[in-house]
Amino acid sequence: MTLLERTYAFAAAAPQEFAFAHATAARLLGIPLPYALDEDPHIHIVTRTDANRIRRGEVMGHRGLESRGVVEVHGLPVVGPADTWADLGEYVGAGLPVGLDDLIVAGDAAANLLGEVAPLKRAVEARVRPRGKVTLTFALPRVRLGAWSPMETRSRLMVTRAGLPEPRHNRPVVSHTGEWLGFGDLVWEEQRVVGEYMGVEFHTRSRDKVHDGLRRDRVERGDWAVVEIVSADVFEHEARAAKLREIAGCLGVNAHVLDVIAAxxxxxxxxxxxxPRRRRS
Known part of the structure; x- marks a missing residue:
């Protein structure tokens, strides 16, 4: 059964007020998760703190429905994007599946759903000693609107951690004469540089490569520099160093100032x- 079929089946027989939460809510909302959570076999729900706990083998129950915003997705009650993002803090820590960059990726997606970042901050601040608070709090100022994929977010983090100027996500690319050339994944408007993430899903077929080549030619004729980024550029040290040097050259930044390790x-x-924790007297 698909996740949607499983959640419909649970909702049809649910004995009390509830909402789908945590990893289940994220998947229903379309918030990207690391692979370990994307394959989570449990259905996560949240009920009111004073309600009886629902005990079923495939169900993971949580409490605190009364303090969470709920939205409707596919006709199902689902914890909203901001509270779901804060709940992902429960999966953060040594030996757990969610890390800092995973949270920032999820935060970008949640912010896009909401149209702003502020609700994520309010959701974390409303919790009393939430799990993962340190990582959530560190991630918050690094969440941005506009990223359309996890790798766009990870590419942005790479270049900014290296010390390069921060690009904007999916901004219009326009020629000097005002001709619209498309949208760029990462756009440095002042320097007229576009970073394009070339994912396997959309950029490896023959027709995709032809389309990408034509688009690149059009953008470059509009007096923009185009830098193509692939997965290895983000995750492999040597490729990352070379790509950062390429981007730095396009931006007019001295490559010697790059912090490749931090990237x-x-x-x-x-x-x-x-x-720091207070010492006990």
Whole structure:
């Protein structure tokens, strides 16, 4: 059965007020998750704190429905994007499946659904000692609107951590004469540079390559530099270093100032970001 079929079946026989939550809510909302959670066999629900716990083998129950916003998705009650993002903090930590970059990717997607980042901040602040608070709090100022895929987010994190200017996501690319040339995944408007993430799903077939080549020619004729980014450029050290040098050259930045080590994917928030614990007297 698909996730949607399983959630419909549960909802049809649910004995009390509930909403789908955590990883299940994220999947129903279209918020990207790491593979380990995307394959989670459980259906996660949240009920009121004072309600009886629902006990079924395939169901993972949580409490606190009264403090969470709920939306309707496919006719089902689902914890809203902001609270679902805050709930993902429960999966953060050593030995757990969600890391810092996963949270930022999910935060970008949740912010897009909401049209702003502020609700994510309010959701975290409304919790009393939420799990994963350090990582959630560190991730928040790094969440942006506009990314259309997880790898666009990860590409942005790579270039900014290296010390390059931050690009904007999916901005219009226009020639000097005002001709609209399309949208760019990562756009440095002042420097007239476009970064394009070339994912396997949409950019490997022969017809895709022909379309990509024509689009690149059109953008370059409009006096923009185009830099193509692939998965290895983000996840592999040597490829990442070479790609960052290429982007730096297009942006007019001295490649010697790049911090290639800091540009690597990050799973944990920096240790120094956590507040020091008070010593017991």
């Amino acid at each position: 690597a994917p990050q799973f944990f928030a920096p240790a120094q970001f956590a507040r």
